[in-house]
Amino acid sequence: MRKRVTLTFPKQTVQMPVTYRLARDFNVAANIIRAQVAPNQVGKLVVELSGDIDQLDAALDWMRAQSIEISLANPEILIDESICVECGLCTGVCPTEALTLDSQSFRLVFNRSRCVVCEQCIPTCPVEAISTAL
Template sequence: MKRRITLHFPREAVHQPIAYRLAVEFDIAAKILRAQIAPNQSGTMVVELSGDIDDLAAAEHWLESQGLGINRASGQIRVDAERCVDCGICTSVCPSGALSSSAPSWQLQFDAQRCLVCEQCIPTCPFEAIALVLEPSP
């Protein structure tokens, strides 16, 4: 099973080897999708965890016990084609290249598989054509 979460690191926790401990102690593969963590400062990391559902639950509990904040709000970015005018502004802030446009049409292309759901594109769109659509909780 895979689960995408956002971890919020307080200053005290930025030096912990989180990905290593998840692999060794919980048999969880942690694919880091985006990270902004500086030494001696707080930080954020978007990570995709893969493993057995029970191991994932135990790993998330351990992360919280280490003082990390976890955002489990699962959702995905959606682009409203009727509102989008293909201006391309959102492509300049997309860190993964999920939003792109190219000649000759310059029409916006969205690759959901590459999307990190970092939400940087949402406030950038002047036409409010991009939104986070939350998935219902299980």
């Protein structure tokens, strides 16, 4: 089973080797999609966890016991086509090429199935046409 979660670490647990512990103690693989972690600051990690359902639940319980906040909501990227100016800046930061420019029309093409919701496109958009929705 797979679950995409956002983990928010308090300052005191940001140094903890969470992905190592998930693999070793719970046999849960963690694919890191996005990370914002720095010493002595609140950290955020978007990960896709995969493993047996019971092991995933045990891993989530363990993280909660470590004061790690877990958000199970799966956001999705939204593009406001009425605002988008088709500049293509978002295509340069998209790691999965979910955002591309059509070679004929030079219009933005969003392939939702390729999107991993890393959110790198959001701050890149100069007109704020890209956002997330839950």
